[in-house]
Amino acid sequence: MFKSLQPSYTAVIVGAFGGIGRAVFDAIKVDPHCEKIFGLSRSSIPAIDYDTPQSLEEAATQISTEVSSIDVLIIATGALTAPNGTPPEKSVSQLTAEAMEEIFRINTIGPAITLKAFTPLLARDRRTLTATLSARVGSIGDNALGGWFSYRASKAALNQITHSAAIEQSRRNDQSVCVALHPGTIETGLSKPYARNRFTHSAEACATNLIQVLDTRTPEQSGGFFDYAGKEICW
Template identity: 50%
Template structure:
């Protein structure tokens, strides 16, 4: 299952999984196509109720998220903080991820290896923050990372072979990054999808609850 399947990375993940001969069943959900809005609990609950998981999903990937909340650019200084925009960033990136876990984590299979991955960002790392700025985005992603950690602990109690992780995709060529990347792209969406799925394939249950980049390297909290 891919959540946020119409975005740049989400669409690439969906295409990669559809092309995978080992993927026999794929559910792709997005706000534009299915009305899935992670900031709206009713829509998340309704989306989950409409899914028949059978024996459960092997993989659920949450690719939904926002950078510009309410159209506001990332802050350069605290004088630029807009409370409504900051709350919107948390509603989608942090609370939205918690709702994704609440309603979709139970759809993972209960036996054998399973994985739930969600996109985070290196700028959400407190230990790696050397430039400041971007407070709303940084803080919402840092909160997301903590939520991922909690979900991993809870899911391990249900299935010791489960993997729940936050993934940093790099700076990918998408509309979300166009105004801010300044040419410092690390990969196309297609390469990103291949890299992230490759990382997930190599991770072990002992690494559940971690934060990893597109090369499989651990990112500081």
């Protein structure tokens, strides 16, 4: 699956029971070169919950008792609709502090705390791969329609965090790769209410595409923002 990694690599998938996260987890799990894979979610053991940031640190600590380091970290969490049911805003007049806070907690703060917890576990003496699940609408340069204020802003912030994390990782390990990935419009619960049947591909095909893109990035491309076909997206 990951041809650029050494055999017997170890992976951590955060959000492993969501639509894309589960597909990524399932694809890597059957790779004979993957020695160990940890799928984390609110129902996993150990469990994680962005409402309880300490749970990320505890999960990382527990995993560190089983493996000395990890080679792959994929953060496949995200939300388009706030947990309270608030849909993406069509106008600035629809913004509420409560919904924005919820979207940022899931799309930005949670992944950032995940990076904090798991970056120390990334191997320092060989190639490592880290990816966050972003979205094309997080691109400021590509925004020609407006709307979706909270979602767009939360993903733009995630892109900045990913870029900064990539710089820090490169100082620890010049073989590291850390990128933000746009999966496309996938047949998942997140996209269905808004996709208008314009799906790009299935979750399984998406997982294959994202793994391929991540696997073929070079350290020089670390910190970048790429779509499911490997094309770079403007910030």
